[in-house]
Amino acid sequence: MPYHKKNIEDFDINQTDAQGLKTTRPSCRTCRVDIDGTPLKVSEKRRLDKNRPKHFFICPICQKGSIPDVTANIVKDHDHITENAREWLCDSCNTGLGRFKDDIGLLKRAIEYLEQHNQNN
Numbered sequence: 331m332p333y334h335k336k337n338i339e340d341f342d343i344n345q346t347d348a349q350g351l352k353t354t355r356p357s358c359r360t361c362r363v364d365i366d367g368t369p370l371k372v373s374e375k376r377r378l379d380k381n382r383p384k385h386f387f388i389c390p391i392c393q394k395g396s397i398p399d400v401t402a403n404i405v406k407d408h409d410h411i412t413e414n415a416r417e418w419l420c421d422s423c424n425t426g427l428g429r430f431k432d433d434i435g436l437l438k439r440a441i442e443y444l445e446q447h448n449q450n451n
Contacts, residue, residue, distance in 0.1 A: 370408040374415035378406045382418065389420040391427075396420065 341354040370378075387404055388395045396402035403421040408414060410432065419427075430436045 368410055368413045370406060370415060371413040374408065374413065375406065378415045378418065387418065387420075389423050390417055391419060391423040394420060 338354065340358040340360075342359060343352050344355040345353055383398050383404065385397065386395060387398050387402070389404075394402070396404070398404045404418050405421050405424045407416040407419045407424050407427065409416060430440065
């Protein structure tokens with residue numbers, strides 16, 4: 331039987347909710363290593379840092395325009411297997427990819443689901 335942590339100290343802060351309260355990640359730090367995969371290589375981090383948008387940014391996925399750190403957070407996206415950087419993304423799109431585990435098959439099934447339930451057809 332796997333060991334389940336019970337102390338709040340074993341869990342990182344995930345985000346702040348609409349009321350300004352901090353929420354914790356649903357999995358402990360130890361389990362996050364398996365979930366998050368490998369971190370971005372230092373050389374790749376430096377490469378992306380040199381190309382960080384300063385005044386205006388358009389997310390390559392959602393195409394939403396924003397002012398970095400003013401109207402949206404932008405983040406370094408990377409492949410968790412190769413540790414190679416991909417591009418800057420808005421925080422929402424990066425989180426979305428993460429929730430789908432960067433799994434193309436899973437994303438295709440999500441598209442099929444949306445197409446099946448599209449009320450505009």
